[in-house]
Amino acid sequence: GAVVSQHPSRVICKSGTSVKIECRSLDFQATTMFWYRQFPKKSLMLMATSNEGSKATYEQGVEKDKFLINHASLTLSTLTVTSAHPEDSSFYICSASSFGRAEAFFGQGTRLTVV
Amino acid sequence: AQSVTQLGSHVSVSEGALVLLRCNYSSSVPPYLFWYVQYPNQGLQLLLKYTSAATLVKGINGFEAEFKKSETSFHLTKPSAHMSDAAEYFCAVSGELTGGGNKLTFGTGTQLKVEL
Numbered sequence: 001g002a003v004v005s006q007h008p009s010r011v012i013c014k015s016g017t018s019v020k021i022e023c024r025s026l027d028f029q030a031t032t033m034f035w036y037r038q039f040p041k042k043s044l045m046l047m048a049t050s051n052e053g054s055k056a057t058y059e060q061g062v063e064k065d066k067f068l069i070n071h072a073s074l075t076l077s078t079l080t081v082t083s084a085h086p087e088d089s090s091f092y093i094c095s096a097s098s099f100g101r102a103e104a105f106f107g108q109g110t111r112l113t114v115v
Numbered sequence: 116a117q118s119v120t121q122l123g124s125h126v127s128v129s130e131g132a133l134v135l136l137r138c139n140y141s142s143s144v145p146p147y148l149f150w151y152v153q154y155p156n157q158g159l160q161l162l163l164k165y166t167s168a169a170t171l172v173k174g175i176n177g178f179e180a181e182f183k184k185s186e187t188s189f190h191l192t193k194p195s196a197h198m199s200d201a202a203e204y205f206c207a208v209s210g211e212l213t214g215g216g217n218k219l220t221f222g223t224g225t226q227l228k229v230e231l
Binding site: 041049101 | 149156157159164166205217218219223224
């Protein structure tokens, strides 16, 4: 299957700072990337959908000014958690899909801890 | 709109026993269906997918699933469980392909435990 690389796998940051998470499709062009948040022992909550070159579409209840998503190329999307607070601590996962494909491929996830 | 119901948040089987993880879906359009596996602190790995071809789909690691339209089900099975199968399993559904890829709707997941 296709490979999606997410970096970093773990990050600890101080409250009030910003953190950037990268999601790269290594061997295919990702026309669409998705960002999820996963709480402990819970399913994945879709945060936003981004299409290359367009503004991201956020799900209801997700603060777009707090979770900045950029999808500037067909192989890279970034999620920036701005002014992070302890309640933003979570497991964030990206996935990537391409035109005409039914399935999405997932990154390894990023464990964010805000202290 | 699509939705997925996974019956049983926890399933425990003995090593060598049959694995059966249940998934029922709801979709207003012909669905695409997926099973993903997640190991602790990792992303999701695609096990198999149904995209309107054969109703019995074979995936990786010996898993397979059967699409039954009349029952709106897509249950995941494996004839003989292995210790390495212990993980969280997610069923997902999507609808018609859109211009840039498909938004997946996930079930709540089933934690599979394999005992000696």
